[in-house]
Amino acid sequence: MPDQTDRHTTHDAEDDPRNRDILIYVDGKLKPRAEATVSVYDSGFMLGDGMWEGMRLYDGTWAFFDEHMDRLFDSCKAVSLDIGMDRQGVLDALTMTAEANGMTTDVHCRLMITRGVKVKPFQHPSLSRSGPTIVIIMEHSRPVDALQSRGIRLATVPQVRGLPMSQDPKFNSHSKLNCVIACLQAEEAGADEGLMLDPHGFVNTTNACNFFIVRKGEVWTSSGDYCMNGVTRQKVIDLCRENGIPVFEKNYSLYEAYGADEAFLTGTFGAQTPVAEIDGKSIGTGERPVTARIRELYKELVARETA
Numbered sequence: 001m002p003d004q005t006d007r008h009t010t011h012d013a014e015d016d017p018r019n020r021d022i023l024i025y026v027d028g029k030l031k032p033r034a035e036a037t038v039s040v041y042d043s044g045f046m047l048g049d050g051m052w053e054g055m056r057l058y059d060g061t062w063a064f065f066d067e068h069m070d071r072l073f074d075s076c077k078a079v080s081l082d083i084g085m086d087r088q089g090v091l092d093a094l095t096m097t098a099e100a101n102g103m104t105t106d107v108h109c110r111l112m113i114t115r116g117v118k119v120k121p122f123q124h125p126s127l128s129r130s131g132p133t134i135v136i137i138m139e140h141s142r143p144v145d146a147l148q149s150r151g152i153r154l155a156t157v158p159q160v161r162g163l164p165m166s167q168d169p170k171f172n173s174h175s176k177l178n179c180v181i182a183c184l185q186a187e188e189a190g191a192d193e194g195l196m197l198d199p200h201g202f203v204n205t206t207n208a209c210n211f212f213i214v215r216k217g218e219v220w221t222s223s224g225d226y227c228m229n230g231v232t233r234q235k236v237i238d239l240c241r242e243n244g245i246p247v248f249e250k251n252y253s254l255y256e257a258y259g260a261d262e263a264f265l266t267g268t269f270g271a272q273t274p275v276a277e278i279d280g281k282s283i284g285t286g287e288r289p290v291t292a293r294i295r296e297l298y299k300e301l302v303a304r305e306t307a
């Protein structure tokens, strides 16, 4: 494994000592971090059989809550996972956790729903007899500023995004092995995150974020067929459309990615994170006017949404 000292991830946050003492929601109860556990028979632990959402709290409001719930409820419906509560129930659980932790802003949460606890250590979903298991981890979280100036280094990896009839890449499933393998491959190549291609060889997404390039003032991202249907991705596309920035969801290859003027990643955690290099090739000159404009527009959108 390469030297880790100069490694960065798109999810680097400022160290916040308060996170050592957080309370974690486990099936309706709030538990100190060290006591917040699930059964070794849990389907999420055993099989990765669950769905999750990452969300951010700003000034007491969960940004884009409805969009996150659309994705979560659609995903759970597709795999017959009964959440056991409606959207209001999810919101109440989030509110309960935030209040118990005295959290109001600059908070990131991971909401996890699994099929629950099995009676035997085997795959069949019907063996999950008590459930679902619902866990909410909320942390004080501010992405490190250094990511904005330095940017992230990507390496193209052999691991590709799958076709929807194997495991639809739109599932934000507990099992992220496809992405984890991609990330390991990127690390071996000395990069921070993996740039993944689709089954046809077109540039698709990274192992943890959606991917955009800027060429001659135009913003390009993949067709959307093989990537996570990221909430931030859609917001960026909408913002471009509303603000006269040409934006295209289309197939393109590494040829166009290497030659881009700018490239950036999107995700709930880091909003928009600039890409400094791909496969050791610098992207553009380091000037990133379009990324900066989109970042500003996104900040304003979040402020409006959470006002």
Ligand SMILES: Cc1ncc(COP(=O)(O)O)c(C=O)c1O
Binding pocket: 054, 172, 179, 205, 206, 207, 208, 209, 210, 227, 228, 229, 230, 231, 232, 233, 266, 267, 268, 269
């Ligand atoms: C593979 C992958 N791509 C993209 C994203 C970003 O999605 P969002 O913008 O909804 O946070 C995530 C986040 O869960 C992800 O796991």
